[in-house]
Amino acid sequence: MSYPFATRVQRITSSAVRDLLKVTQAGDVISFAGGLPDESLFPVQELEMAYQKVFRSGGKYLQYGPTEGDTDLRMLISERMQEKGISSHVENILVTTGSQQAIDLLAKVFLSAGDTILVENPSYLAALQAFRLYETDIIAVESDADGMIPEALEEKIIAHSPKFIYVVPTFSNPEGKVWSRERREALLRLAEKHNVLIVEDDPYSELRFAEEEPVPLAAMDTEGKRVIYTSTFSKTVAPGFRIGWLAGPKEVIRLGALSKQSTDLHTSSVDQRALYYFLKDFPVQDHVDRLRAVYERRMQAMQACLARSGPHLFEWAEPKGGMFLWVAINRPIDTSELLKAAVDEGVAFVPGASFFTGTPQTNTLRLNYTHSSQQRIEEGMGRLMAAIDKVLASKVRE
Secondary structure (H helix, E strand, O other), X not given: OOOOOOHHHHHOOOOHHHHHHHHHOOOOOEEOXXXXXXXHHOXXXXXXXXXXXXXXXXOHHHOOOOOOOOHHHHHHHHXXXXXXXXXXXXXXXXXXXXXXXXXXXXXXXXXXXXXXXXXXXXXXHHHHHHHHHOOOEEEEEOEEOOEEOHHHHHHHHHHHOOOEEEEOOEOOXXXXXXXXXXXXXXXXXXXXXXXXXXXXXXXXXXXXXXXXOOOOHHHHOOOOOOEEEEEEOOOOOOHHHOOEEEEOOHHHHHHHHHHHHOOOOOOOHHHHHHHHHHHHHOOHHHHHHHHHXXXXXXXXXXXXXXXXXXXXXXXXXXXXXXXXXXXXXXXXOOHHHHHHHHHHHXXXXXXXXXXXXXXXXXXXXEEEOOOOOHHHHHHHHHHHHHHHHHHHHHHHHO
8 A cells, every 4th residue: 555645754864873883782792873971871760669669659740740750850940040050040941852853843843844944064963863754954064173164154145144043062963072162152243144054963062071061052152042952861861761851932932932831741750750859959069070971981992993994094083072083094995884794793883974964974983982891992993993894895895
C-alpha cells in the first residue's frame, strides 16, 4: 500500500548518532559516537532520595501539571540563569522534554515552509534534522575558530532575510569551540541592525575546563528581546530525565507553551519535581566540578592518543570544555567509509558529513570523550588507528 505521507516527512533523514547507538549496543563496541555522559558518574543515590521525597508527597505530582512547567523548578532555573548574568523571570521560562524539544518548538513557532535560517557549518546535527522537518532552507555562514565571520554573516543576512540565526557559541557541537567575545558582540550588533532573532543553544557551558565561564549571548542581550536561550540538565545531571528549558520573551514562551500542548501537554511532573528536590537539597556544583575534572582528564587522554599516531595525520583544536573532539584526517579518506571498518574493529564515531549543510568535509569525524574511561579510550583509539591503517592501505592497493 502507498501511504499518503506529508511532504515534509519526505525530507527527514535518520540521525547518524541514533543509528550508531543501536550498533554500539551489540557486542564489544567502544563508542565515541553519542554525546553521552558517563552513567557511572550519575548521582544515583541523591536522585533516589529526591524521588522518594516526591512520592512521600502523596499523589500530587502524579497528576497533570502546567504546560509551562513546575513553578518551583522554573524559579530555580531562573536563579541559575541569573548566576550566568541572564535576566530571566519565571514567566520567561518554559520547561521542555529535553532541549531537543525546545529546538523543535522554536522551529514550529517560527518556521513556515520556505523560510530561511542561518547556522554555523558544521552545526548540531539534531537541530539540522529538526529544522529540515519544517521545510526550512538552512544556509551556512562561513566561520573560523572564533565564530561566525561578521562580514560573511551580514552578507547572508542581507541575501536571505533569515527568521533566526542558530548558534552553539560555547563548546559547540561538533567542533567544541568557543566564540570570542568580539564575535559574540558582532553577532548581536548585526542581529540588532537587521532585526533578526538569535537562538542560543547552550547545553555544554557547565562542562568547562577553565574557571572563567564565557559570557552567554543571552547575558549580553541587555533588553532580553533579541536572544532566545535553551539549555538542558542532560549533560550535568542525567539525560534520562529529558528535562531542558527554553527562555525568551513572553510572547515566544506563550506560543511555545501552546505548541507544546499539542505535543505532550507537559513534561513529566514526577521527573520535574524530583529534579527540583535534587537541585534544592544537594551540592550540585560539587557534582559538576567532579564531572569537569574527570572529563578533562579523558579529553587529554584522547588527545594524547591522536598525538602519538603521528604529527601530520590528524588536525584538531583542543576543546576548553564540552564533550567532543572534532578531528580532520589529513589523508584522502571518507570517514563514512572508515566507520564501517571501525565498527569491524570494535569502535564507533560519528562521521563529520552528518553535521554539514551543503558540501560536507568528508575527512572529518566527531569523537566523544566523556562516556568512556581512560583505559577504554586508549583501547578504542587503538582500534580506530587500526581501522584507519586498513582503509588507507586498501586505497594504496587500488
